Amino acid sequence: MQQLNLMIGQTKEEIALDFIREHEPEEGYFLGFSGGKDSVVLYSLTVKSGVKFKAYYSLMPDPPELIKFIRKYYPNVIIIKPERNIYQQVETRFPPHRKSRWCCDYIKEKPSTKVPLTYRLLGIRAEESNNRKKQGWINKRTKKRINLHPIFDWLEWEIWDYIDQNKLPYCSLYDEGFSRLGCVICPLRSTKEREHYKVKFPAQHRLFEKACLRWWDKKGFHRHRTRGDVYFFNEFMANWYIGK
Structure with a gap:
């Protein structure tokens, strides 16, 4: 559908806006917000679409600059926390590593399940990895959780182009050479x-x-x-x- 829309002259922004509006649930969307460039674009598109939504950020060991950025420019984003922080959980379980990355499920996934919103907008893009490419535009995780990816086919340069054209704020760490933000102790980093x-x-x-x-x-x-x-x-x- 998205490729057909591009063929008939719709821009990727227009396709994303139509996609968000088309699937809008009566109770509104859960928007997963990380503070990264993709989340910034997704948030802007969702506001433009005029749909009902609430944005949520899962608190984790993120860069202080990122947390300050979210609190300054996105004060309406709701911060959700795990029952125990990552350091307490490491002490009772074990340090997460590539073969057992329990940390993401505990810090990001589990706390968000307490939010009773089924349809979830996420800033996932196919370009990022093969695993994300396999998820497609819509990923029906369970009956109570359906993930939608409005910027799925966007390329990185298109993300930055949208940010520049719309004069959106972004975290200063990108200007320091960080290509991706997020948990500073992530075991999947190089x-x-x-x-x-x-x-x-x-x-x-x-x-x-x-x-x-x-x-x-x-x-x-x-x-x-x-x-x-x-x-x-x-x-x-x-x-x-x-x-x-």
Whole structure:
């Protein structure tokens, strides 16, 4: 449908606006807002469409600049929190890693399930990854959760072009060379990104490492010597930062 609309002369903005209006539920939309460039565009389009919606931001170990940006320019966004913060959860579970990324489900997904809105607008784009490309324009997760992706076919340059044309504010971290924002301790980041984030956001990483050490001690591991196949805590953290 979207390709056909492009063939008959509709712009991607017009297609997105029609898509949002076409699927508007009576109770209104849940708009997932992260504060990133895609969320900024999605929020603007949703306002333009005139539909009923509420925007929600899941609080996580995000850059302080991002949180300040959201509070300054998007004061109407509702902040939702998990029952326990990520550092408390690390201590009782284990540090998240590539093969067991429980953190996103706990911090982002679980708290949002308490919001009784079925139709959810998300700023997912096919260009970002193969996994996101597979989700399509509409992803029916469950009967009580249907995700819609109005900017699914937008390219990154089109996102920035829309931001420039509409004079939308965006987080200053993009101007510092950050291509993607979000959780500063995300285990899926590349080694280079992790090193960059650790230098840029030392406070969050200190809290994370302290939580990891408390978990390590509770498991009965010795922080200064090996026990069987268990290595030193410092070695464990060094391996975590390079994705092992």
